[in-house]
Amino acid sequence: MSETILILGASGQIGNELTQKLRAIYGNDNVIASDIREGNKEMMDSGPFEIIDATDKETILKNIQKHKVSQVYLLAAMLSATAEQFPQKAWHLNMTSLLAVLDLAKEKHIKQVYWPSSIAVFGPTTPKENTPQKTIMEPSTVYGISKISGEFWCNYYHEKFGVDVRSLRYPGIISWKTKPGGGTTDYAVDIYFKALEQGNYECFLSEETRLPMMYMNDAVNATIQLMQAKTEDIKIRTSYNLAAIDFTPKEIALEIKKHISNFEITYQPDFRQKIADSWPSSINDSEARKDWNWKHEFDLASMTTDILKNLKA
Ligand code: AKB
Numbered sequence: 001m002s003e004t005i006l007i008l009g010a011s012g013q014i015g016n017e018l019t020q021k022l023r024a025i026y027g028n029d030n031v032i033a034s035d036i037r038e039g040n041k042e043m044m045d046s047g048p049f050e051i052i053d054a055t056d057k058e059t060i061l062k063n064i065q066k067h068k069v070s071q072v073y074l075l076a077a078m079l080s081a082t083a084e085q086f087p088q089k090a091w092h093l094n095m096t097s098l099l100a101v102l103d104l105a106k107e108k109h110i111k112q113v114y115w116p117s118s119i120a121v122f123g124p125t126t127p128k129e130n131t132p133q134k135t136i137m138e139p140s141t142v143y144g145i146s147k148i149s150g151e152f153w154c155n156y157y158h159e160k161f162g163v164d165v166r167s168l169r170y171p172g173i174i175s176w177k178t179k180p181g182g183g184t185t186d187y188a189v190d191i192y193f194k195a196l197e198q199g200n201y202e203c204f205l206s207e208e209t210r211l212p213m214m215y216m217n218d219a220v221n222a223t224i225q226l227m228q229a230k231t232e233d234i235k236i237r238t239s240y241n242l243a244a245i246d247f248t249p250k251e252i253a254l255e256i257k258k259h260i261s262n263f264e265i266t267y268q269p270d271f272r273q274k275i276a277d278s279w280p281s282s283i284n285d286s287e288a289r290k291d292w293n294w295k296h297e298f299d300l301a302s303m304t305t306d307i308l309k310n311l312k313a
Helices: 013-026 041-046 057-067 080-085 087-106 142-161 187-198 216-228 249-257 272-277 286-292 300-312
Strands: 005-008 031-035 049-051 071-074 112-114 164-166 168-170 172-174 200-203 211-215 245-247 264-267
Touching: 005 013, 005 057, 013 031, 013 041, 013 071, 013 216, 031 057, 057 087, 071 087, 071 216, 080 087, 080 142, 080 272, 087 112, 087 142, 087 164, 112 216, 142 164, 168 216, 172 187, 172 216, 187 200, 187 249, 187 300, 200 249, 211 216, 211 300, 216 286, 245 249, 245 300, 249 264, 249 300
Parallel strands: 005 031, 005 071, 031 049, 071 112, 112 164, 172 211, 200 264
Antiparallel strands: 211 245
């Protein structure tokens, strides 16, 4: 399969690892990473990099033409906790970038678009457990409002203009190579760093807050699998529910304790508690499993072992 891929927001948590995986599959020169500032050494050294503001349609177009790009992965976004501090900026970044890329696909400059949605599309009135694909969706955060609006824009461009846009509703993504920034699920990344650095962690969510989560390796695989799926297998053009594991801060702390026996966790919930409380505790992703054969690999125990092994190394 020969594709030339442009990644917008490549220096972020998901972009960083997705770029390296796509370069391994499609060839370094065929994956153009971009962000508003330079990426890390691995990214800059392994393939082409461009400075691009994801809200600037003209610059995106120039780079699509320069590199003969066929697919765009739009990963630039402001996450839930930061978006509550800067609502207008979040709306501008999250929506302007999406509409720019969808327009470029409608104008036939590119063939395929990937855009991430999130469990933030759900809200306090959504059934909390095993949340189905189609259900009550009344998000209470700016980020969630931008994601649900984005989903319907994707569906609209697909239905009306035939745009091949594909999307996943990510749960909290847990990584060790790149830290996330500004999310509500970020505690589940920080906890591993603090466990190793200082042996304790003060959690900004309460001990029983259960949230859907996924290890980065699974998230990257799901994304690429969705983009490589046959067109006729993609039945949902808003965004697919996607799930792997769910746990509470108390449960992840107990898992870490199996490796670092003196690890201690304390709880000091802040404004992010309300965001977490509005989200599902587990997700039903049977449509993704049925339509394009999605399977996750990592559970809490295998993810914890892998993260701690890598961070120690
Ligand atoms: C966040 O916490 O904002 C994100 C998300 C669930 O989309 N990780």
